[in-house]
Amino acid sequence: MKIVSIFAIILGFSQCGSSKFVKNPSFKIEKAVYNNWKGGQPGVSGTKLEIHISNASEIEFESLFFQQKETKVEVSKDGDKTILIGHFSTSTKEKRDLILDADPTKELKNTPPNIENTKFDLKENEAVLTYKKGDKVHYYMIKDIKKTQPTFFPSAKQQ
Template identity: 40%
Template sequence: MSIIKNIFFPLSILVFMSCASYQFEKQPPFKIISGTYTNWVGGVRGVSGTNINIVYSSNQEVEFDSIFYKDRKTKVSYKKNGSETSLLGQFRNETEDFQLQRSGQLEYGNSLPNDKKKKVDKPFKLDGNEVVISYKENNKIKYFKYSNLTEGEQVLYR
């Protein structure tokens, strides 16, 4: 029983401390009007991804940094369409293609290719309809969680 206490107690403190390090803002300096995620597939095998489009309004200049979606992170880009401004996050699904030798004897001893995906700190556990937006306010990075993403129609490129 004491072994369980010795393991469980420090582990639970560590979990609570890591959760407390990221506080979500309740009143950010912007208002989200709508948010969508759109899955897309390219014309070449293995090329696909997800685009995030978040339409927002703000009475002040906001310096956005990144969008977190599922277990990934990307830098924000902007799109202006008339009076609407959108945050864009583009997530490409990376697959590594490799060629096998014709002969098993030539293939013997070869290792699998290295994982070239960026290792990202996964600070947030997000569902498929949630994103976290990071932005700077008074030289401090803040986080806002948006949970109402809607799925757009899948795009097929040829």
């Protein structure tokens, strides 16, 4: 009997997790694309996600979850269209000053690396858009996001 009760509770919680997504939002996704970019310096790179939306009045867009990362949304208007942009850093170049010493107490001042864990288990071409309508927060999953050509920025000339 205990096993059946535990199984029912676990099943109930798993159903709650899948129902948190809005199925039919009031806005319409016109286009969703992303591309990877590389900067002019070694180790500097990222991903830009761009979502074109119509009928987005009275909605406050908050954040995007994409490829196991989260970022705030940049919102811009183009006529009656709304464009949402998310910038995700994939840079391997870190600005960390590490203290390496024979005395381990001095190394306690080192900051641990930032490990990002997202709330969602997404495929490479899926994103979750978080938005507010009124006082309520909603989540909408965007599927089949198209990958476009990567962008390469030239390095700056040394003076």
